[in-house]
Amino acid sequence: MAIIDFFDRGRSLNPQGTAFVMDGQRWAYEESYGITCQVxxxxxxxxxxxxxxxxxxxGNHPLAWMCVLGLWRAGLAWVPLNPRSSADExxxxxxxxxxxxxxxxxxxxPVVEVLRSACPGLRKLVCIDGHxxxxxxxxxxxxxxGQSVPCVESEPDDVVAIMPTGGTTGLPKGVMQTHRNLGLSVLNGIINTTYAPGERIxxxxxxPMTHTAGFLSLSASARGGTVVVLTKPDPMSLLDAIEEHRVTELFLPPTVIYRLLETPGIEQRDFSSLRYLMYGAAPMSLEKLKHALAVFGPVMMQGYGQTEAPGSIAFLRPQDHFLDGRxxxxSRLSACGLPSVTNALAVMSDDGxxxxxxxxxxICVRGDIVMKGYYKEPxxxxxAVVDGWLHTGDVGHLDVEGFLHITDRKRDLIISGGFNVYPGEVEQVLWSHPAVLDCAVIGVPDADWGESVKGVVELKPGFSIDAQELIDLCKNKLGSVKAPKTIDFLSPLPRSAVGKVLKKExxxxxxxxQARRI
Structure with missing residues (x-):
């Protein structure tokens, strides 16, 4: 099944229905289909x-996403660009x-003019909204x-996207994703967001649709649902859109959820239409997750994946956030979910x-979800892929119920005085403080210990706190070895396009x- 077939399935189910909405303008499936064919x-x-x-x-615009669909329909591979990135990136x-x-x-x-000069391979430049x-x-x-479908044959292993890795440890690699990879990821989304026949989606x-949100919307489009495109994703616009359009599903990185939870009057907003508030791309504070469950209801759903195995390694479904009605x-909320039934998962030692x-x-994964490889980097x-197993670089374990837990990234492990310190464990304690909006824990050079633990904290607006109070909190919860020796305050923390804090930066x-393990 070609990746464009998912959108076309939605069109066949609901040709005159609304495919996209933005700022009061609507595009029907039939109209959108025609534009993608023309492209x-x-x-x-x-x-x-x-x-x-x-x-x-x-930026976020349905026409931009239709251009991506048009690229796929013509048999081209899509390379996502982040409009917030520098020209050099x-x-x-x-x-x-x-x-x-x-x-x-x-x-x-202006950025395109720089690209035109620096990239001689660019042979065609098309302005979506002007001259x-x-x-x-x-x-x-x-x-x-015309609006007929061009005759382009596709094979399951044809590359349809070259997705840049987060670049958190250097220049981004190009992950080659195929019809098979992305199609399975969309199917996993459909399997894990169930709706009754005829139910509105x-x-x-x-x-950004031309990064993560567009791809994540395909499971809704495949069922003839409507995609509401938000051009200004500030907290108030998000909350207004959920109420106005009776939104049933959305994805947000944890840092945006944190900001939503701090919005005055959020407890009085109407979230009765929501079925799935998906989160992922970065670890989430357990205290803030509990707050989100109290505010939004039983709708939270975590998805764990990587660019190399997009979105489908494990899911923590809404019902998994509860036990015996509470x-x-x-020990359950800290999991990233049950491994997907569509791929094999194993936890491996360093010797395999x-x-x-x-x-x-x-954590290692094998199956059709795994990328074809890195572009031009055999x-x-x-x-990364040994005997068919993708080595994710994430450290974790499976508990007795079969839930997968991620301890941390291998490269983020701090070795201080011979002791292993996992930053995620320390971050959970820092997140629990009511003044902390977000944080990151890193290892920094130390003449005596090799590395010492440092916390970098982003405070909530209007809050102030002494660093020693946070250090003492960690000592009380974790002991002196794992507690940060120092804490810096920084607002905002540097983040990637998908909301991950850039610890390398x-x-x-x-x-x-100085050399450091990464």
């Missing part, structure tokens, strides 16, 4: 070859991943195209042995040119 026809007529690469540089992706076609919004024309000198205008380009795309204990329940090791592919300040 594909224009690409093919212009000489785009199956397997070549196209990118979209835009975009150059790395466009040049490094051999992008030939770029769709963009006029607001990013820019030397570039095509999307309406003009499509005006001469409204997905809120608050994160919010489950921390599969470990029994309760023992910690590296050696890194061989290092935090560490660089302290390590400089």
């Amino acid at each position: 594909a026809q224009a690409l093919v007529a212009d000489g785009a070859r199956k397997g070549s690469h196209g990118a979209v540089l835009a 975009s150059i790395q992706l466009v040049k490094g991943f051999d992008v030939e076609v770029l769709f963009f919004q006029k607001a990013y024309a 820019v000198e030397g570039c095509l205008s999307l309406p003009d380009w499509l005006a001469v195209q 409204v997905n809120l795309a608050a994160a 919010i489950a204990p921390d 042995r599969q470990l029994p329940q309760g023992e910690s090791g590296e 050696q890194k592919t061989v290092e 935090l560490r660089e300040k302290y390590w400089g040119d």
